[in-house]
Amino acid sequence: MKGKTRLGRGLYMAFAETSMPSMREFCDFANISYSRMQTLIQAEEEPTLIRFLRAVKRASGKSWDEILGR
Numbered sequence: 001m002k003g004k005t006r007l008g009r010g011l012y013m014a015f016a017e018t019s020m021p022s023m024r025e026f027c028d029f030a031n032i033s034y035s036r037m038q039t040l041i042q043a044e045e046e047p048t049l050i051r052f053l054r055a056v057k058r059a060s061g062k063s064w065d066e067i068l069g070r
Contacts, residue, residue, distance in 0.1 A: 007050050008041040 003009035015037075020026040027034040040047070057067055 003041045004044055005046045007046045008043060011037060012041050 003012045015023050015026045018026060020029060023037065024034050027037050053067065056062075057064065060067070
C-alpha cells in the first residue's frame with residue numbers, strides 16, 4: 001500500500017522505515033488509531049488543515065518547527 005497524497009506517502013514511509021512487523025502494531029505502539037492512519041494513507045486529497053498549514057509555510061518562509069511552535 002502506498003499513499004496517494006504527499007501526506008499519505010509520508011505516513012506510510014513513517015511506518016515502513018520502522019522495525020514494526022505490521023502497521024497495526026505500529027499504530028498500537030504510537031497510540032494512534034489504525035483506521036485513521038489507513039484513511040489518511042488512502043485518501044484522494046489531503047485534509048484541509050494540512051493544505052492550510054502548507055500555504056502558511058510557503059507564504060511565511062517559516063520552518064515546520066517554527067510553525068508548530070517547537
